[in-house]
Amino acid sequence: MNEKLNEQELHNLAMNIVGKQLEKDGFEFLGVNSKLKRDPQFVALKNKELHFIIVRAISYPQDAHAYDPVFMQTIKQHANKFEAKTYYAGVGLGHGSDYGKPVIKNEDYTVVYKGLQEII
Numbered sequence: 001m002n003e004k005l006n007e008q009e010l011h012n013l014a015m016n017i018v019g020k021q022l023e024k025d026g027f028e029f030l031g032v033n034s035k036l037k038r039d040p041q042f043v044a045l046k047n048k049e050l051h052f053i054i055v056r057a058i059s060y061p062q063d064a065h066a067y068d069p070v071f072m073q074t075i076k077q078h079a080n081k082f083e084a085k086t087y088y089a090g091v092g093l094g095h096g097s098d099y100g101k102p103v104i105k106n107e108d109y110t111v112v113y114k115g116l117q118e119i120i
Contacts, residue, residue, distance in 0.1 A: 002104050003104065003105045004102045004103065004104060004105070005102070005103045005104070005105060007036060007057075008036055009105075010057035010059070010093055010103060011034065011036055011055070011056075011057045012034055013057065013091075013093060013103070013109070014055050014056065014057035014089075014091035014093065015032075015034050015041055015055050017091050017111060017113060018041075018042070018053065018055050018089045018091060018113070019032070019042070021113075021115065022042060022044060022053070025046070026046055027042075027044040027045065027046045027051065028044060028045045028046065029042060029043075029044050030043045030044060030045060030050075031043035039054055039075055040052040040053055040054050040075060040079075040086075041053060041054060041055040042055070043084075049084075049085060050079075050082055050083060050084035050085070051084060051085050051086075051087060052075060052078070052079040052082075052084045052085070052086050052087070053086075053087045053088075053089055053116065054067075054072065054075055054086075054087065054088050054089065055089045055091065056088070056089070056090050056091065057091055057093055058090050058091065058092045058093070059092075059093060059094065059102065060092070060094050060099055060100045060101075061100070062092075063090075063092075064090040064091060064092030064112050064113065064114075065090050065114055065117065066090070067088045067090060067117070072086065072088055072119045073119070075119070076119050085118060086118070086119040087116040087117060087118055087119065088116070088117045088119060089113070089115070089116050089117070090113075090117075091111060091112070091113045092110075092111065092112030092113065093109055093110070093111060093112075094109065094110045094112075095107065095108075095109060095110065096108025096109050096110055099112070
């Protein structure tokens with residue numbers, strides 16, 4: 001069968017990975033948007049502070065931790081209107097046996113995720 005995950009499925013997988021980490025870290029979700037090209041993906045509260053979190057599913061050979069600084073500053077400007085902090089969460093996804101290959105449905109996958117990167 002070897003059917004690759006499509007862009008939306010990869011995005012949903014990345015959202016699940018980040019969402020579980022956010023829950024574990026004590027974030028309370030106020031809004032979740034899993035549609036592609038709709039930002040931010042998570043609006044969350046932690047310690048009475050508002051957080052906007054942008055999630056991206058990244059495939060090899062792209063660097064999961066590199067983001068578009070112009071785009072992220074646009075999001076940060078929007079977040080500032082709400083006195084919110086802005087974060088980027090890049091999730092590298094690849095096949096379980098070879099990170100350089102695409103993720104296949106119902107097969108193991110590899111994750112490269114270093115956590116949230118605050119946009120200052």
